[in-house]
Amino acid sequence: MANDRVHLKENRFIPLHMPAPRTLFDKVWDDHTIATRPSGDALLWIDRHFVHEGSHHAFRQVAGKGLSVAEPGLTFGVADHYVPTRGRHEPIADPAIAQMVADLSANTSRHGIELFGISDPRQGIVHVVGPEQGLTLPGLTVVCGDSHTSTHGAFGAIGFGIGASEVAHVLMTQTLWQRKPKRLRISIDGKPLPGVGAKDFILAIIAHIGADGARGHAIEYAGSAVRALSMAGRMTMCNMSIEAGARCGMVAPDETTFAYLKDRAFAPKGARWDQALEAWSALSGDAGAEFDREIRLDAAEIAPIVTWGITPEDALPITATLPDPVHAKDPSRAAAIQTALDYMGLTAGMKLSDTPIDRVFIGSCTNARIEDLRAAAGVLAGKTARVPGLVSPGSTAVKVQAEAEGLDRIFIAAGLEWVDAGCSMCVGMNGDLARPGERVASSTNRNFRGRQGPGVRTHLMSPIMVAAAAVSGRLTDVREMLP
Amino acid sequence: MTPVKHVSGPAVALALASVDTDQLIPARFMSRPRSQGYGHFLLHDLRRNGDGQLNADWPLNRIEDAKVLVARRNFGSGSSREAAVYALVDAGFGAVIAPSFGDIFQSNCVKNGLVPVRLEDHEVETLIAHLLAEAGAIIDVDLDQQTVRAAGHVFRFSLDPVWREQLMNGWDDVDVTRSFSAQVEAFRARDRARRPWARPA
Ligand code: SF4
Numbered sequence: 094m095a096n097d098r099v100h101l102k103e104n105r106f107i108p109l110h111m112p113a114p115r116t117l118f119d120k121v122w123d124d125h126t127i128a129t130r131p132s133g134d135a136l137l138w139i140d141r142h143f144v145h146e147g148s149h150h151a152f153r154q155v156a157g158k159g160l161s162v163a164e165p166g167l168t169f170g171v172a173d174h175y176v177p178t179r180g181r182h183e184p185i186a187d188p189a190i191a192q193m194v195a196d197l198s199a200n201t202s203r204h205g206i207e208l209f210g211i212s213d214p215r216q217g218i219v220h221v222v223g224p225e226q227g228l229t230l231p232g233l234t235v236v237c238g239d240s241h242t243s244t245h246g247a248f249g250a251i252g253f254g255i256g257a258s259e260v261a262h263v264l265m266t267q268t269l270w271q272r273k274p275k276r277l278r279i280s281i282d283g284k285p286l287p288g289v290g291a292k293d294f295i296l297a298i299i300a301h302i303g304a305d306g307a308r309g310h311a312i313e314y315a316g317s318a319v320r321a322l323s324m325a326g327r328m329t330m331c332n333m334s335i336e337a338g339a340r341c342g343m344v345a346p347d348e349t350t351f352a353y354l355k356d357r358a359f360a361p362k363g364a365r366w367d368q369a370l371e372a373w374s375a376l377s378g379d380a381g382a383e384f385d386r387e388i389r390l391d392a393a394e395i396a397p398i399v400t401w402g403i404t405p406e407d408a409l410p411i412t413a414t415l416p417d418p419v420h421a422k423d424p425s426r427a428a429a430i431q432t433a434l435d436y437m438g439l440t441a442g443m444k445l446s447d448t449p450i451d452r453v454f455i456g457s458c459t460n461a462r463i464e465d466l467r468a469a470a471g472v473l474a475g476k477t478a479r480v481p482g483l484v485s486p487g488s489t490a491v492k493v494q495a496e497a498e499g500l501d502r503i504f505i506a507a508g509l510e511w512v513d514a515g516c517s518m519c520v521g522m523n524g525d526l527a528r529p530g531e532r533v534a535s536s537t538n539r540n541f542r543g544r545q546g547p548g549v550r551t552h553l554m555s556p557i558m559v560a561a562a563a564v565s566g567r568l569t570d571v572r573e574m575l576p
Numbered sequence: 577m578t579p580v581k582h583v584s585g586p587a588v589a590l591a592l593a594s595v596d597t598d599q600l601i602p603a604r605f606m607s608r609p610r611s612q613g614y615g616h617f618l619l620h621d622l623r624r625n626g627d628g629q630l631n632a633d634w635p636l637n638r639i640e641d642a643k644v645l646v647a648r649r650n651f652g653s654g655s656s657r658e659a660a661v662y663a664l665v666d667a668g669f670g671a672v673i674a675p676s677f678g679d680i681f682q683s684n685c686v687k688n689g690l691v692p693v694r695l696e697d698h699e700v701e702t703l704i705a706h707l708l709a710e711a712g713a714i715i716d717v718d719l720d721q722q723t724v725r726a727a728g729h730v731f732r733f734s735l736d737p738v739w740r741e742q743l744m745n746g747w748d749d750v751d752v753t754r755s756f757s758a759q760v761e762a763f764r765a766r767d768r769a770r771r772p773w774a775r776p777a
Pocket of ligand 1: 173174218219220239241457458459515516519520538
């Protein structure tokens with residue numbers, strides 16, 4: 094029937110009653126679209142919202158409008174950014190921090206929002222806790238006033254960070270206005286070399302496309318090497334999507350996802366679980382769904398990667414030498430390289446593995462899950478760290494688990510400090526900072542100037558690479574230490 | 577919010593790429609209430625020497641009444657902290673010009689009446705060269721015409737139509753959304769039946 098078909102510009106005929114093939118992102122987006130403006134902006138329903146101590150600006154906006162929280166049951170509070178990682182049972186010494194933590198309690202309790210507060214066994218970094226508690230599920234929209242909310246996309250959710258005004262908007266309406274991003278698929282196929290994992294994948298991608306390379310895009314990570322990752326690895330990749338400038342990052346849910354979620358505290362149970370599984374199984378992209386952009390990488394070609402500069406795109410294989418501004422493609426890139434080398438106290442042409450370090454940090458929403466701690470402890474077992482350092486598990490539950498497995502004793506025996514869960518030295522808001530001029534090997538996500546304290550130089554890498562650096566006192570190829 | 581149609585005034589160049597929101601306002605200042613003003617914290621560490629004194633060579637430290645900031649690519653990347661925009665607005669800025677912006681930062685700008693203007697790389701370089709020669713030179717950003725004028729140059733930019741409308745009318749998102757409350761209600765009811773599993777157990 095000729096009038097039952099539309100003519101697409103690709104010269105293919107598709108029957109009208111057959112919807113166009115959609116990507117995972119399209120499906121979740123469409124499922125949440127309440128209304129669309131002529132401009133294409135969509136009003137989206139928000140399924141999960143997380144607030145933390147930094148949300149005080151947003152709560153003040155709500156109070157200023159005299160409005161209440163539309164859906165208190167869909168927002169959860171977590172104390173993570175400012176909480177001390179030592180002496181949890183004592184009152185918080187710094188009055189400004191004590192106030193932030195108290196304000197979060199007051200704001201959440203005033204509006205009937207459940208809080209995983211400082212002494213709650215469910216406390217931890219918001220992007221570790223959401224998945225751990227089964228709050229993050231496939232097919233949901235998840236937002237938080239924190240850019241690394243992209244982490245939750247590992248479950249096949251659309252997760253993205255928002256500013257304080259948007260946090261206030263979600264509190265008041267449980268919705269958000271968003272422009273639909275373009276779709277970028279990044280496929281990694283093949284088998285990675287030993288010692289190479291999710292953190293190296295994502296750093297390789299950012300180095301390849303740039304810190305704004307995915308601007309305006311929703312990334313879907315695909316390919317056999319991504320499929321083979323645990324949920325922890327997928328979260329590491331999605332977490333750093335924002336460092337490539339993306340709106341969000343996603344991985345289609347599969348058996349690995351479902352097995353992770355089964356029986357988690359807030360995950361659906363019984364008949365609801367069965368309904369959910371059915372819905373989740375339909376979420377993968379349709380055959381023939383189109384992406385606006387495609388990038389392919391071969392896992393076997395990726396080496397352990399470290400950053401040398403002051404944006405995550407300044408990343409190189411550990412076997413590389415530092416770039417020379419003389420060879421930069423244009424004057425503004427040359428200036429950027431020189432600025433980065435100056436801040437980092439490094440010299441062009443130097444071997445990365447000749448860089449001595451002063452301190453290590455294993456923690457953050459990127460790499461402080463139990464799998465990360467096990468892997469780092471594997472490298473450190475029976476060895477001594479040459480530099481001081483801190484290990485802060487991603488959540489209190491991870492801490493309990495790690496202690497049950499004896500990982501804490503390995504870190505302590507190596508000479509590192511084992512502390513409570515929180516953002517800690519990833520951002521240093523709680524006072525966990527390095528000293529000016531110090532060079533830190535860090536499992537975190539941002540090597541911005543001053544991120545770990547004024548004048549501090551941060552090198553990003555995987556937790557096992559941090560462990561290797563701790564043992565040798567310099568940036569080190571962890572493969573030298575693997576059995 | 578006050579409608580913004582036009583931003584015109586002294587401009588300063590920040591000839592750096594990837595000035596992230598951690599630079600725009602270091603984390604340690606964000607516990608303060610906005611009512612205390614965030615202008616002092618703008619680029620706090622970057623504009624100071626190691627001894628904590630303001631670096632006199634920094635254009636930002638010389639031009640007190642700057643209204644327009646010009647920077648290189650990936651401006652405002654990183655953390656979602658809206659405080660980065662508060663710092664710019666409280667310091668008197670009405671527009672920022674760069675070849676690309678951090679996504680969340682850009683949207684935070686619009687929510688606070690700060691105009692994010694994207695120009696081509698070479699156009700930004702022209703403006704930077706002009707401002708390095710003459711710090712505080714006047715730049716004029718016209719939202720209606722979508723033009724940037726400086727030293728005889730006229731550059732066109734295009735801003736997302738919704739953002740432009742919002743800025744020019746001074747609209748608040750929450751008010752716009754409340755005009756959709758019937759659709760939101762209908763969606764909520766339908767969604768509860770369709771995805772019962774989506775609520776926390
Ligand atoms: S661990 Fe670091 S990146 Fe993650 S939420 Fe905390 S401060 Fe942000």
